[in-house]
Amino acid sequence: MTKKLHIKTWGCQMNEYDSSKMADLLGSTHGYQWTDNAEEADVLLLNTCSIREKAQEKVFAMLGRWKLLKEKTRT
Structure with a gap:
């Protein structure tokens, strides 16, 4: 089963770039x-x-x- 990742980013373009890099890294590794x-x-x-x-x-x-979302989905 494929593991899913969600990233919420606020801030400047550098934050967007960093989030993209994190997603790429977690996907590839x-x-x-x-x-x-x-x-x-x-x-x-x-x-x-x-x-x-x-x-x-x-x-x-x-x-x-x-936190509430994850508690709800665990039950």
Whole structure:
């Protein structure tokens, strides 16, 4: 069964580039396949810059939503 990966990125173009590189690396070394759907992902990654407080707040909010999502899908 193929493992699924979802990455949510906030910030500059460098963050987008970094997320793309992470997805490529995890795909080539561990067989992860990218998905747009966080619900079906086995691995969820958040990539942001902590220099901007707003982006940091978004990350913590998303972590809370993803935690509930994963708890729901485990049962």
